[in-house]
Amino acid sequence: MRFLSKYKYVILICLAIFPLVLNFVVGSQICPALKIAGNQNSWIAFWGAYAGAIGTVVMAIIAAETLKKNDEQLEIIKQQNRPHLFSSIFILHDWNMVSKCNEESYILRVENHGSQIAKNITIKVEVSDSSLLNDTDFKNHIDSIQQASFSLPAKGEKSFYICRALPISPQDSSKAQKDEYSKQSEFIDRVKNCTFSVALKCDGYEIETETINLNSVGYLPTSTVQMLAQINHSITELSKRLDNKP
Numbered sequence: 001m002r003f004l005s006k007y008k009y010v011i012l013i014c015l016a017i018f019p020l021v022l023n024f025v026v027g028s029q030i031c032p033a034l035k036i037a038g039n040q041n042s043w044i045a046f047w048g049a050y051a052g053a054i055g056t057v058v059m060a061i062i063a064a065e066t067l068k069k070n071d072e073q074l075e076i077i078k079q080q081n082r083p084h085l086f087s088s089i090f091i092l093h094d095w096n097m098v099s100k101c102n103e104e105s106y107i108l109r110v111e112n113h114g115s116q117i118a119k120n121i122t123i124k125v126e127v128s129d130s131s132l133l134n135d136t137d138f139k140n141h142i143d144s145i146q147q148a149s150f151s152l153p154a155k156g157e158k159s160f161y162i163c164r165a166l167p168i169s170p171q172d173s174s175k176a177q178k179d180e181y182s183k184q185s186e187f188i189d190r191v192k193n194c195t196f197s198v199a200l201k202c203d204g205y206e207i208e209t210e211t212i213n214l215n216s217v218g219y220l221p222t223s224t225v226q227m228l229a230q231i232n233h234s235i236t237e238l239s240k241r242l243d244n245k246p
Helices: 002-006 008-027 040-081 130-134 136-147 175-192 224-244
Strands: 085-096 101-112 118-127 149-152 157-165 195-201 208-213
Touching: 008 040, 085 118, 085 195, 085 208, 101 118, 101 149, 101 195, 118 130, 118 136, 130 136, 130 175, 136 157, 149 157, 157 175
Parallel strands: none
Antiparallel strands: 085 101, 101 157, 118 149, 118 195, 195 208
């Protein structure tokens, strides 16, 4: 089929010329010693069979071209309709009620930008600073992410916690608490200076890998719920101060 498709015009020209040449040889006495087998009826039957063969060859060429175009169109449709997985890391500020200050949470978000469902998604995470895995909570979060298997609908997304910590020591903390918050702050600084390699895989499609430098990650917008919680907390604190005011 590939040969016929490649040399289709040459083949058609040869098929068109060959009967004329053969008819000339049969009908003329170029070479008296050449004995032409058969009579006029047999040659008429030959031309009919030959015309049918030409039609078969033409149909084979058309079929080959059609199959080729169909394969190309199917591949284009497959690429257009395939899941497109994308990963990113964001920082989310949560209000810590115990320490009464903002807490930084690093979140891995997986998104399906395609128009088809992505089935059985798995994630593999590699961290440039392997010593971070010595932190039990951090390692547990990474292990939890890598053990997850899930599906995402078209335009769907799913988020995973990577780590959370207080970037600064809150006021009125004891020495032990300040030491603990200081460790958390140092840990956050180490996380910010590392690079994450996130490999995403789903059924039927190749692995897609994103390299994310945490120095350049952005902040998730504060949700309405978080904003209302902070406003409510501020009102409560203000009410307490007003009640205690002489």
